[in-house]
Structure formats: C-alpha cells, structure tokens
Amino acid sequence: GQNIDQPTEMTATEGAIVQINCTYQTSGFNGLFWYQQHAGEAPTFLSYNVLDGLEEKGRFSSFLSRSKGYSYLLLKELQMKDSASYLCAVINSNYQLIWGAGTKLIIKP
Amino acid sequence: DVKVTQSSRYLVKRTGEKVFLECVQDMDHENMFWYRQDPGLGLRLIYFSYDVKMKEKGDIPEGYSVSREKKERFSLILESASTNQTSMYLCASSLSRGEVNEQFFGPGTRLTVL
Numbered sequence: 001g002q003n004i005d006q007p008t009e010m011t012a013t014e015g016a017i018v019q020i021n022c023t024y025q026t027s028g029f030n031g032l033f034w035y036q037q038h039a040g041e042a043p044t045f046l047s048y049n050v051l052d053g054l055e056e057k058g059r060f061s062s063f064l065s066r067s068k069g070y071s072y073l074l075l076k077e078l079q080m081k082d083s084a085s086y087l088c089a090v091i092n093s094n095y096q097l098i099w100g101a102g103t104k105l106i107i108k109p
Numbered sequence: 110d111v112k113v114t115q116s117s118r119y120l121v122k123r124t125g126e127k128v129f130l131e132c133v134q135d136m137d138h139e140n141m142f143w144y145r146q147d148p149g150l151g152l153r154l155i156y157f158s159y160d161v162k163m164k165e166k167g168d169i170p171e172g173y174s175v176s177r178e179k180k181e182r183f184s185l186i187l188e189s190a191s192t193n194q195t196s197m198y199l200c201a202s203s204l205s206r207g208e209v210n211e212q213f214f215g216p217g218t219r220l221t222v223l
Binding site: 045069089091 | 113149186209211215217
C-alpha cells in the first residue's frame with residue numbers, strides 16, 4: 001500500500017524553530033509537496049521538492065531525501081500566525097497525489 | 110491568481126436528500142478534484158476529472174457521483190445523503206494531466222447531514 005506518516009500534533013514557542021517530519025512509502029515518486037492549512041480554510045501551497053536537498057523560502061525550508069523516503073518542513077522565527085496544520089503530499093508514478101493526515105502545529109507565546 | 114470557488118461554505122441537509130456541491134475555477138485548468146477531509150484522516154480523494162465529460166473514481170467514490178459538463182465547473186452529487194457523509198468537502202484544480210502541478214483549493218463546504 002501507499003502511506004505517508006506525519007506526527008499528529010506538535011507544540012512550539014513563538015520565535016523558536018520547529019521541524020515537521022514526513023516519511024512516505026509510495027509506488028514511485030515524482031515529487032513532494034508541503035501545504036499549510038489554517039483552521040476552517042483551504043490548504044495553500046508552501047513548497048515542492050523533487051531533488052534531494054534543502055529548498056529555502058524565507059522563514060520556511062523543506063528538505064528531501066529520496067533514498068530514505070523522508071522529508072521535513074523547517075519553520076524558523078515562529079509567529080503566532082504559523083499556527084496551522086501542515087500537510088505532506090507525494091506524487092506517485094501515476095501522477096496521483098497521496099496525502100498525509102497533516103500535522104497540527106500549536107504556537108505558544 | 111487562480112481562483113477556485115465553491116457554491117456554499119456551510120450546508121445542512123437531511124438524510125435521504127439529494128445534495129449538489131458546485132465548484133468553479135477560472136484559470137482554464139484541465140484537472141479538477143473533489144476531496145473530503147475528516148479529522149485524523151487527512152484528505153481523501155472522491156472523484157477527479159482530467160477533461161470535460163470525463164471522470165475517474167478516487168479512493169472513496171461510494172455514495173457520490175460527479176458531473177463535468179464544462180471545463181471550469183465540476184459538481185459533486187450525493188444521491189441520497191447519509192449522516193456518515195457529514196464532512197468538509199474541498200474542491201481543487203491543477204493545470205494539466207501527466208505533469209507535476211500544484212493543486213489550488215477552494216474554501217471548502219462544511220456539510221452536515223442530520
């Protein structure tokens with residue numbers, strides 16, 4: 001089967017750094033997305049990785065290791081508005097998007 | 110900017126009613142998707158479409174049907190709503206088939222079936 005694993009919930013402090021992990025087992029791989037979803041709202045695109053390594057975009061960075069089936073999203077200088085769910089999704093060999101259940105990130109002052 | 114709109118943000122229906130959820134995108138995307146999202150389960154694909162009048166079943170199509178008569182519009186139909194279809198329904202679109210494109214989501218419809 002195909003599955004994506006992420007922690008259900010994480011808590012971090014405003015101004016700190018947090019790393020959200022995602023491991024996957026899929027039939028083939030054509031890239032990995034991270035989306036952000038605030039409560040009651042639609043998911044919005046954060047990043048896309050297809051090659052190994054780190055992609056940095058402002059306070060957010062995303063890392064991929066294809067050999068390990070592993071990715072993480074790194075959030076720096078956390079702000080209260082970063083409180084949201086973070087969804088990991090993998091594109092398999094059929095170009096289908098396989099979604100993780102999401103990680104709810106709680107930021108405390 | 111891509112805009113995906115859904116006909117209702119909140120909907121309350123009774124068991125056995127026929128329910129229509131409408132989704133419209135304005136960027137000429139070929140692909141459109143319907144998901145439901147439940148706590149702890151993530152996004153589950155109900156149906157998707159790569160072209161007008163074309164539809165394919167996703168992971169959980171039972172109890173649902175879809176219609177795509179125009180490229181910009183993708184409708185989800187619950188023929189006879191049941192309480193276990195109470196959920197958040199999200200529509201998404203992406204550029205074209207067989208390529209890696211991000212999906213753009215509508216605001217969602219929170220459906221309650223009583």
